[in-house]
Amino acid sequence: MTLQELRTMREAGKKAMERRIVEGKTIEIVVGMGTCGIAAGAKETLDAFVDELTSKDVKNVVIKQTGCMGFCHSEPTVEVHMDGMPDIIYGNVDVETARQIVHSHILEKRLVDKHVFDRPAKDIVKEK
Amino acid sequence: MALNNYCLVCGGTGCESSKSDEIYKKLKEHAEKAGISKQVQIVKTGCFGFCEKGPIVKILPDESFYVEVKPSDAEQIVNEHLVKGRPVHSLLYKTSDQVAAKSEADIKFYQKQVRIVLRNCGIIDPENVQEYISRDGYAALEKVLFEMTPEQVIDELKKSGLRGRGGAGFPTWLKWSSTRKTPADQRYVICNADEGDPGAYMDRSTLEGDPHSVLEAMTIAGYAQGATKGFIYIRAEYPLAIHRLEVAMKQSREMGLLGKNILGSGFDFDVEIRLGAGAFVCGEETALMQSIEGKRGMPVPKPPFPSESGLWGKPTSINNVETYANVPVIILKGGDWFASIGTATSKGTKVFALTGAINNSGLVEVPMGTTLREIVYDIGGGIKGGRAFKAVQSGGPSGGVLSAEFLDTPIDYESLTKLGSMMGSGGLIVMSEDDCIVDVVRFYLEFSVEESCGKCAPCRIGGRKLLNLIEKVTKGNATLEDIDTMRQISFAMQRASLCMLGGTTPNPVLSTLKYFEKEYMAHIVDKKCPAGKCKDLVTYSIDQEKCIGCTVCARKCPQNCIAGERKLPHEIDQSRCIKCGACYEACKFGAVLVS
Numbered sequence: 001m002t003l004q005e006l007r008t009m010r011e012a013g014k015k016a017m018e019r020r021i022v023e024g025k026t027i028e029i030v031v032g033m034g035t036c037g038i039a040a041g042a043k044e045t046l047d048a049f050v051d052e053l054t055s056k057d058v059k060n061v062v063i064k065q066t067g068c069m070g071f072c073h074s075e076p077t078v079e080v081h082m083d084g085m086p087d088i089i090y091g092n093v094d095v096e097t098a099r100q101i102v103h104s105h106i107l108e109k110r111l112v113d114k115h116v117f118d119r120p121a122k123d124i125v126k127e128k
Numbered sequence: 129m130a131l132n133n134y135c136l137v138c139g140g141t142g143c144e145s146s147k148s149d150e151i152y153k154k155l156k157e158h159a160e161k162a163g164i165s166k167q168v169q170i171v172k173t174g175c176f177g178f179c180e181k182g183p184i185v186k187i188l189p190d191e192s193f194y195v196e197v198k199p200s201d202a203e204q205i206v207n208e209h210l211v212k213g214r215p216v217h218s219l220l221y222k223t224s225d226q227v228a229a230k231s232e233a234d235i236k237f238y239q240k241q242v243r244i245v246l247r248n249c250g251i252i253d254p255e256n257v258q259e260y261i262s263r264d265g266y267a268a269l270e271k272v273l274f275e276m277t278p279e280q281v282i283d284e285l286k287k288s289g290l291r292g293r294g295g296a297g298f299p300t301w302l303k304w305s306s307t308r309k310t311p312a313d314q315r316y317v318i319c320n321a322d323e324g325d326p327g328a329y330m331d332r333s334t335l336e337g338d339p340h341s342v343l344e345a346m347t348i349a350g351y352a353q354g355a356t357k358g359f360i361y362i363r364a365e366y367p368l369a370i371h372r373l374e375v376a377m378k379q380s381r382e383m384g385l386l387g388k389n390i391l392g393s394g395f396d397f398d399v400e401i402r403l404g405a406g407a408f409v410c411g412e413e414t415a416l417m418q419s420i421e422g423k424r425g426m427p428v429p430k431p432p433f434p435s436e437s438g439l440w441g442k443p444t445s446i447n448n449v450e451t452y453a454n455v456p457v458i459i460l461k462g463g464d465w466f467a468s469i470g471t472a473t474s475k476g477t478k479v480f481a482l483t484g485a486i487n488n489s490g491l492v493e494v495p496m497g498t499t500l501r502e503i504v505y506d507i508g509g510g511i512k513g514g515r516a517f518k519a520v521q522s523g524g525p526s527g528g529v530l531s532a533e534f535l536d537t538p539i540d541y542e543s544l545t546k547l548g549s550m551m552g553s554g555g556l557i558v559m560s561e562d563d564c565i566v567d568v569v570r571f572y573l574e575f576s577v578e579e580s581c582g583k584c585a586p587c588r589i590g591g592r593k594l595l596n597l598i599e600k601v602t603k604g605n606a607t608l609e610d611i612d613t614m615r616q617i618s619f620a621m622q623r624a625s626l627c628m629l630g631g632t633t634p635n636p637v638l639s640t641l642k643y644f645e646k647e648y649m650a651h652i653v654d655k656k657c658p659a660g661k662c663k664d665l666v667t668y669s670i671d672q673e674k675c676i677g678c679t680v681c682a683r684k685c686p687q688n689c690i691a692g693e694r695k696l697p698h699e700i701d702q703s704r705c706i707k708c709g710a711c712y713e714a715c716k717f718g719a720v721l722v723s
Contacts, residue, residue: 001384003274003391006266013262020134020251022189022231033213047167050132062189063132065213 018059019050027061027106030079034068040075041094048098049078058106074117080105091117133168133210134188135159138250140175140336141329141368147199148172148183154202155185159210168210171259174249174337177491178237181221186250191231194219224509237488240506242469244477245453246493249337254372257379260340266385268456272348273393276459278308281352285455287463289475294320294411294448295523295552296628297474297541303445306435308353310443315355317346318420318439318446321362321369322404322411325524326575328555330479331449333491335362335369338453339376343386343399345452348459350397353445358399361416365406373401408525408579412627413446415581426581427627448553450479470496474540478551484521484558485512494539501535504558515560519644523552525572525579526632528639529565548639550632564661565644566651569636570598576633587630590621594637601648602662604655611641611648660722663707667723670711672697674719681711681720 031037031046049063071077074091080101081087090101090112097115104110137143137152152172159165176184181195185205192215194205201219208214220228221235232238243249252259260266272281285301292298307315319342323331335342346358362370377399380386388396402420409415410425417439419425438444454476458466467475474496480503483489487509494503500520504510511517519529528549530537537543541551559568577591597614600606618634625631641648650656657665670681670690675697682690682698689705692698700711712720 001391003270003393006261006270006383006385006391009258010261010264010267013258016131017259017262019131020188022191025189031213033211035212038211043167046132064190065133067212067214 015054019054022062025060025062027082028080029061029063029101030066030081031063032067032069032071032075032077032079033065034072034075036068036072037075037077042076044095045076045078045093045098048095049102052099052102053106056102056107058102061106071117077117082106085109085111089117090115131167131169133164133190135168135170135205135210136173136186136188136250137170138174138176138182138184139172139254140179140182140249140333141366142175142179143183144368146183148197150199151183151185151197151202154199155206158203158206162206162211164206164210168206171253172255173251174254175246175333175491176250177241177246177333177493178235178488179490180488184250185219186232187215190215192216193221193229193232193235195221236509237490237492237507240498240502241493242477242495243493244457244466244469245334245450245479246337246491247457248341249333249491252338254337254339255375257340257376257383257385260338264460265340265456266344268459269344269347269385270391271459272351273391273395278352278354281348281459282308284459284463285352288454288458288466289463289470290451290454290458290466291474291541292448293450293454293478293553295526295550297551300447300451303435303447304349304353306433307355307443307445310436312443314357314442315353316439316442316444317349317353317355317358318413318416318444319346319358319360319362319449319452320411320413320416320446321360321366321449322416323363323366323449323553324406324408324411324579325526325553325555326572327483327557328481328524328553330481330491330554332366332369334449334453334479335366336372339369339372340380341456342449342452343373343376343380345455346399347386347390347397348455349445349447349452351395353443355445356396356398358397359402359420359439360399361402361404361410361420363406364403370401370403377401407581408575409581409627409629412629414627416446417444426583427629429626450554471538471540473542478539478554480554480556482508482556482558484556485515485560485563486510486558487512496540497538499536499538500530503539503556504535508558511558511560513560515562517558518561518563519559519565519568521549521557521559521568521572521636522555523550523632523635524555525576526550526628526635527552527555528635529559529568529643530639531643533643548635548642550635562659562661564657564659565640565647566598566601566657567659567661569640570595570602572636573598573633576629580629580633584624584626584630586621586624587626587633590617590625591630591633593617594621594634598637601651602657603664604651604662606652608652611652615641656723660709666707667702668700668705668707668709668712669702669721669723670698670700671719671721674717676717676719678717680714680716684710684714686710 078093185194290300415425415427434444573595677695689701
């Protein structure tokens with residue numbers, strides 16, 4: 001193996017390893033993966049997030065899964081937490097919307113108005 | 129679908145022995161069944177360190193820390209957590225107030241640790257070189273081969289202040305520099321992985337969890353010292369570590385990271401594994417080299433030092449596994465960075481294997497200068513069963529025993545030596561009020577006598593004499609003069625032994641005579657063993673008031689020497705009692721008395 005090959009391998013590997021590391025990542029995307037969510041295509045949504053963030057090389061995002069958020073009528077639901085933005089729940093997030101969330105919400109700090117479903121009310125969500 | 133979840137399963141020897149391999153296979157199987165095998169990467173890693181709670185499974189990016197996982201839990205982890213995103217609450221680590229820990233940061237065991245040596249343990253798959261490379265693996269080698277001269281490498285180590293982690297604490301740069309300066313046609317580098325102290329498993333875990341870091345460091349050492357050949361001397365009792373090393377060496381050779389013309393730099397270096405047959409003395413460097421040469425493993429006098437005339441008479445440098453594991457990080461982050469961690473004379477971190485009467489036994493890495501109290505109480509979670517702390521033994525059979533008054537001593541090479549113990553390779557055995565110090569010393573002496581190679585008289589004869597005297601103490605037959613004799617023999621052994629095995633054999637005796645004289649006196653003058661461990665000084669009897677006649681003790685007694693009617697107080701036949709203590713442990717009413 002040459003030096004160049006080693007470096008290429010390290011860079012490629014780092015990208016993959018990056019996703020395993022949680023420290024220092026400030027943005028959190030939480031995808032609802034209850035039975036309702038999965039039936040409505042949450043797996044594809046999650047996949048779209050991973051794909052879009054990787055291709056845009058956005059590093060400081062953690063994608064987590066959670067159970068049913070209780071909004072079964074608007075699945076797949078996705079919650080986004082980031083500094084400088086309110087905590088938002090998006091409803092009916094299909095693959096296209098997922099990509100849109102990455103573009104506007106995460107990269108440009110603009111809400112994807114059409115899909116804003118709810119902001120977790122103070123009385124049902126504990127403050128961090 | 130793309131990868132999103134990572135499931136790390138501990139593949140250290142401790143967790144493997146409690147079926148982590150089966151857990152790993154079951155997780156894969158269930159992930160396949162649930163159709164998520166492409167979204168979840170299941171990795172078998174090195175040791176997480178928290179061996180007390182093993183087997184451990186960690187899920188990322190959720191950071192869920194599952195403890196004491198059983199193979200039958202795999203299905204639930206996959207179907208609940210990995211598919212539906214609902215952590216399995218019952219398996220999460222619970223803090224002392226019974227709250228489930230959200231991540232490692234909530235676990236006290238990890239809070240004071242700094243991981244340099246164990247940077248990859250529990251994070252990467254040790255059998256996959258690509259994962260090592262992705263964590264800046266072989267970047268130090270690259271830097272050394274293409275940007276640094278051998279002198280610069282040694283200078284960087286000098287700046288770092290790295291000292292040998294095998295126990296003696298000799299400055300690593302000095303060893304490398306003198307080996308380099310000795311003119312020769314061939315030089316050797318050796319990795320000492322003959323970890324033999326009872327209760328120590330730092331090196332084993334490092335090799336199991338991150339074998340490439342040691343291979344990379346040895347190659348760097350070869351370059352810095354002008355050596356083209358390395359040997360790893362490892363105990364045959366470490367099959368998993370040997371297997372992982374062999375896999376790592378094969379991968380490195382295939383990728384051109386070991387062998388001829390490494391990465392096209394023109395530098396040749398290769399490594400060979402030599403298995404030790406389990407003789408403790410072979411951890412001593414001159415005996416180790418004799419063993420590699422195929423001779424009987426016995427020490428030879430120094431000088432000449434290995435850096436002048438070592439393996440087959442050639443200049444050789446021997447470093448411990450942990451010392452090597454520090455090297456790539458020092459090269460990448462710089463010696464100054466490393467020197468900023470630790471105390472004035474001892475830099476960096478130290479890995480300890482924490483065992484004994486402690487709640488959280490496991491593998492811990494802390495900055496030098498951390499106090500024993502922090503290790504025992506904050507990381508170790510205190511003494512098992514809420515018993516009182518009595519002592520901590522550091523440095524294995526060559527080390528000493530420290531009492532409670534030294535709990536606030538910052539740990540570094542100098543402070544431990546000053547107290548009559550030593551850093552040693554890093555075994556820390558914690559003892560509670562239930563342990564008898566004299567009995568512990570007997571155990572270590574027995575070990576050292578057994579392992580003495582017999583070449584020099586002070587070690588061969590002195591060790592045996594010391595053991596005889598200690599046994600006399602445990603039997604209650606010793607006199608106060610015997611204590612003086614023990615001191616004299618110890619003195620002679622320390623000065624006249626050929627190698628450090630004999631020179632340090634008396635350490636447990638001397639340090640306990642210093643800090644636990646009272647316990648010796650109790651054995652010699654009062655003929656009592658306060659902890660109730662020395663069988664000859666203990667009698668078991670049954671409190672006739674407290675005994676309710678449940679018959680449990682009588683049924684547990686291997687000698688059948690406890691008699692009594694049901695529901696009536698029992699009695700022990702002292703003439704047949706072998707003092708095994710089974711009745712004492714079995715009694716739920718505290719009716720068995722030890723005196």
